[in-house]
Amino acid sequence: xxxxxFGIGNTWLVRTETELADGTEHEEKGIVGPIKYxxxxxxxxxxxxxxxxxxxxxxxxxxxxxxxxxxxxxxxSN
Numbered sequence: 001x002x003x004x005x006f007g008i009g010n011t012w013l014v015r016t017e018t019e020l021a022d023g024t025e026h027e028e029k030g031i032v033g034p035i036k037y038x039x040x041x042x043x044x045x046x047x048x049x050x051x052x053x054x055x056x057x058x059x060x061x062x063x064x065x066x067x068x069x070x071x072x073x074x075x076x077s078n
Contacts (some may be wrong), residue, residue, distance in 0.1 A: 009070025
């Protein structure tokens with residue numbers, strides 16, 4: 001699965017994060033294709049709280065161990 005993200009708080013302003021079948025993931029600068037659109041999401045990370053609004057999965061809230069501030073718009077691709 002791929003996550004193409006645009007926003008403030010990640011390593012790069014535009015990046016592609018790829019999750020492999022074995023659970024590992026890696027990120028690359030820019031948009032890496034091919035893109036097979038699955039959903040659009042907005043992720044807001046303030047402190048340890050992450051709020052996600054996804055067109056496919058709806059609203060989710062989670063907690064992380066590390067503290068960060070991020071505002072991300074993304075596309076989920078398969």
